Amino acid sequence: MYEHDVIVVGAGGAGLRAAIAAHEAGADTAIVSKLHPVRSHTGAAEGGINAALREGDDWELHAYDTMKGSDYLADAPAAETLAQDAPEETIQLEHWGMPFSREDDGRVSQRPFGGLSFPRTTYAGAETGHHLLHVMYEQVVKRGIQVYDEWYVMNLVTDDAADPxxxxxxxxxxxxxxxxxxxxxxxxxxxxxxxxxxxxxxxHTTNAVSCTGDGHAMAYRAGAPLEDMEFIQFHPTSLPSTGVLISEGVRGEGGILYNAKGERFMFEYGYANNSGELASRDVVARAELTEVNEGRGVNDEYVHLDMRHLGEERILDRLENILHLAEDFEGVDGLVEPMPVKPGQHYAMGGIDVDENGQTCINGLYAAGESACVSVHGGNRLGGNALPELIVFGKRAGRHAAGDDLGTAEIETGYGPDVEDETETELPVQPGSAGLDTAGGVAADGSGVATETDGLIERAVEAERTRVDHLMDKDDGVQHAQIRAKLQKAMTDYVNVFRTDEGIRKALRVIRECREEYQDVYVDDPSRTFNTDLQQTYETRNLIDVAETIALGALVRNEFRGAHWRQENQERDDENWLKHTLISWEDGDPNIFYRPVILEGEKTYEPKVRSY
Amino acid sequence: MSTQQEQPQEPESQEAPEDPEMRGTESPQQERLKEKEQGLAQEEAVDESDLEGETVHLKVFRYDPEVEGKQEPRFDDFYVPFEKGMTVLDAVMYARDEFDSSLTFRHSCRQAVCGSDAFFVNGKQQLGCKTQISELKQPVRIEPLPHQEVVKDLVVDMDHFYDQMHAVEPYFQQEELPDGDLEEQRQSRENREKVKMSTRCIWCAACMSSCNIAAGDNEYLGPAAINKAYRFAMDEREDEEIKEHRLRIVEQEHGVWRCQTQFSCTEVCPKDIPLTEHIQELKREAVKKNLKFW
Known part of the structure; x- marks a missing residue:
């Protein structure tokens, strides 16, 4: 058994920042990650880091933009913490040597991004995430923090107290x-x-093959609720054939969207009369799909993003990476022709229910970064707000886990007196694992009554060894790839940009089928050495649980807010829905409940019509 | 165990390495496109339309130390239906998901930034996700990176590569920082431009695998690690003192002087980093500083 003070699972931006902070706070810290740190998907982030660094800008404007962008479903203490801490954390990266793009006077450059009232997106070319990831890994190496790379975390060890x-x-x-x-x-x-x-x-996603929601699913099954899972961001500019991301930086620098008729539809059809291409991502994604659905798409599938008029020099200076991506993954030279783009799954605003110190309702369990929901992003994340979230909340979680006093959190977590139960929606099928043994031949989680920690851990290790033996000893059945493909198709068909009650119900039925099929899953590769078949079989189980929470959230939230659009009620319903959706596992019998959004922090954020 | 086999086709004789100072007059994009065109000519690329509805023949290296029948390395044939835009990574993923779930390789981002999937494809180190099937001769021969221990199938042991990367103190070292938490260090646009290409390294190890010197001298730092040292040594935000310290690291016995400017690393780098030039420049800097000469 290995032993440390703080164990960080995952080695992207949030994990590395958390580990550095915990280490600096004096904790013996280790990182356990299924990938070597530099392989993490933070490296694919392109656009930049929002931080109010310059004269004329301040954290209050950043917080205001974030609350508006969230369609008033972010919690004010979270958005304000992000905006207040982002400048210092961004400059910290510079002090660690991050190669930011520069102005003539040698200061770091900032550029406009969608939904921002000030050009506050700090960037390093169109490969900001790559540099952020590498700079932080360098700091981990410098400090000698222990990294268990290519270790796959299978489960959390918690005691079995009845109340999470x-x-x-x-x-x-x-x-x-x-x-x-x-x-x-x-x-x-x-x-x-x-x-x-x-x-x-x-x-169809911009995410890596490794983005399988492992932390979401493990925390969920351990008893921490998942929050606002229905809010999935579809990025307006992904390449049609692969889902590879084309940065919002292209539009930030002046790139223009055209439909098949050569019309600048963001203005000509009134989707965003003021901001045009730089409206919030959800607005642009819906506009593009509306163009396609109304017959004005190119090849009935996508629209064009044109940056030729920016000139070769500017493109090479600020967006060179985009030329490589368009050429390598779509065969298009962005200097001589417009690039085909369409919306692709990009980001989950929701995640593991945590407070602004990164803590879940389970003592000693934290989450940070995209796997967490503080909630900074509410119904829709602004471009350039993901990277500052990683460093701001990664650091807070690391410090808190290491024992630093960050004050009492204002945000509540878990099921408590302030929540409201979901009572209205009838579900088409039984969600969760009730009556099913989805654990792959192992009794349900949380068995045994041991209270002594080492005994708990040993028992949990034994349970996973048994699960592995079962999956590998079984000689036939279903393979995970088949189940995963079926699940992904249902989610893309029915829980996409435009959602209907009927479609979501279909998705829930398919998810149930996937669960049932998973009971018969087996791992064909007989080897213990680098068995990716086994790892993916574990991941697929996690995807089933997470997909189900996305669909459940989408079904119960009968309104249109941020990235979540519902055909039956195409308006934001502040009277009934200024609240977060939470789903807890309840030993396999999911429970849906709500918690009011916090619109009052140091400032008050009165919900307004969100127009761009 | 290494899989270095006789290469199925000799790469075209490279142009004689020019004076590095003379290179780089074109934009990286232009250079890359030009190289790509040359690559196309070399491979006698198949027209994509000829492949529509066809299957692609893959010959994939297989090895597993604990599975009977795979302990002796072998090649397996897979026939994968071609789709427009299909990459080598797409093809091996299809083979794994549809035919043999034990087929093992690293991969993650699918967009040439995580650096997981450098393979030896038709005799050249390339990223699977960035290599179009239509640009390759068939059968497409896919092997693990040569000169590294094979763990299983296409997966190689990366520990040695990481050790070399860590050996150059790959982290910014500047003790004196501007006063005030919100004050950044200044860096000129020119200097940022100078280090830009060197900061693009994705640690894929294609360069190390292609390098004959690294193959013969296990202690050689290798192109990626030296490039990492270059990235910091040339960054004006670090003091002269640190720069000298960095030059001492790279000019040691198994450092820059081992490089024989064969350009093989530069040739295979998926991020177009002028690795050989960077190594040469560090040699010149070391001479200028009068550091010990091996």
């Missing part, structure tokens, strides 16, 4: 991908989940 609010997280169970050994990791201070997004629940 009384539970405590003691560590994780993971296996060394290279050798197949399953081992326990004891965390004396806390476990921080920084496992990224669940984009692989969809089949």
């Amino acid at each position: 609010n009384d539970r405590e997280c003691h560590g994780v169970v993971a296996y060394d991908v290279q050798s197949g050994n399953v081992e326990g990791f004891k965390a004396n201070g806390g476990v921080i989940l920084a496992t990224g997004g669940p984009g692989q629940a969809f089949d």
Whole structure:
């Protein structure tokens, strides 16, 4: 058994920042990640980091833009913390040597981004995430922080207190991908989940193959609710054939969207009369699909993004990476022709229910980054707000887990006196695992009554070893790839940009089928060495749980807010829906409830019509 | 165990390495497109339309130390239906998901930024996700990176590569910072431009695998690590003292002087980093500083 004070799961931007902060606060810190840190998907972020650094800008404007962009579903203390801490954290990256793009006077450059009232997106070419990831990994190397890379975390170790609010997280169970050994990791201070997004629940996504919502699913099954999972951002400019992302920076620098008739539709059809291409991402994504649905799409599938008029020099200076992506993944030279783009799944605004210190309702369990929902982004995330979230809240989670006092959180977590139960919607099928053994031949989670920590961890390790043996000893059945493909297709068909009650119900039925099929899943690769078949089989189970929460949230929220559009009620309904959707696992019998959004922090954010 | 086999086709004889100072007059994009055109000519690329509805023949290296029948390395044939825009990564993923779930390789982002999927494709180190099937001769031969221990199938042990990367103190070291938490260090646009290409490294190890010197000298830092040192040594935000310290690291016995300017690393770099030039420049800097000469 390995033992540390703080164990960080995942080594992208949030995980690395959390580990550095915990280490600096004096904790013996280790990172456990299924990828080597530099392979993490933070590296694919292109656009930049919003931070109010310059004269004429201030954190209050940034917080205001974030609240408006969220369609008033972000919690004010979260948005304000982000806006207040982002400048210092961004300059910290510069002090660590990050190669930001520069102005003539040598200061870091900032550019306009969608939904921002000030050009506050700090960037390093169109590869900001790559640099952020590498700079932070460098700092991890410098500090000698222990990294268990290519270790796949299979489960969390918690005690089995009946109420999740009384539970405590003691560590994780993971296996060394290279050798197949399953081992326990004891965390004396806390476990921080920084496992990224669940984009692989969809089949057209800008997310990496590794973005399988592992942290979401593990926290959910351990008893921490998932929050606002229905809010999925579809990025307006992904390449049609692969889903590869074309940065919002292209539009920030002046790139223009055209339909098949050569019309600048954002203005000509009145989708965003003021901001045009730089309206919020959800607005642009719906506009593009409306153009396609009304017959004005190119090849009935996509629209064009044109940046030729910016000139070669400016493009090479600020957007060179975009030329490579368009050429390599779509065969288009952005200097001589417009680039085909369409909306692709990009980001999950929702995630593991945490407060502004990164803590879940389970003592000792934290989450940060895309896997968490503080909530900074509410119904829609602004471009350039993901990277500052990683560093601001990654750092807070790391410090808190290491024992630093960050004050009492204002945001509540878990099921408590302030929540309201969902009572109205009838579900088409039974969600969760009730009556099913989705654990792959192992009794439901949380068995045993051990209270002693080492015993708990050993038991959890044994449970995972048994699960692995079962999956590998089984000689036939269904393979995960088949189930995963079916799940992804249903989510893309029915829980996409435009959603209907009927469609979402269909998706829930398919998800149920996937669950049933998963009971018969087996791993064909007989080897313990680097068994990616086994790893993906675990991931697919996580995707089923996470996809189901996305569909459940989408079904119950019968309104149009931010990225969540419902055909039956195409208006924002502030009277009934200024509240977060929460879903808790309840030992396999999911429970849906709501918590009011906090619109009052240091400032008050009165919901206004969101026009751009 | 290494899989370095006789290459199925000899790469065209490279142009003689020009004076590095003379290179770089064209934009990286232009250079890259030109190289790509040359690459196309070399491979006698198949017209995509000829491949529509066809299957692609893959010959994939297989090895697993603990599975009977795979302990002796072998090549497996896979026939994958072609789709427009299909990459080598798409093809091996199809083969794995449809035919043999034990087919093992690293991959993640699918867009040439995570650096996981450098393979030896038709005798050249390339990223699977960035290499179009239509540009390759068939059968497409896919092997793990040569000169690295094979763990299983296309997965190689990366530890040695990481050790070399870590050996150059790959982190910014500047003790004196501007006063005030919100004050950044200044860096000229020219200097940022100078280090720009070197900061693009994605640690894929294609360069290390292509380097004959690294193959013969296990202690050689290798192109990626030296490039990492260059990235900091040339960054004006670090003091002269640190720069000298960095030059001492790279001019050691197994450092820059081992490079024989064969340009193989530069040739295979998926991020078009002028690795050989960077190594040459560090040699010149070391001479200027009068550092010990091996």
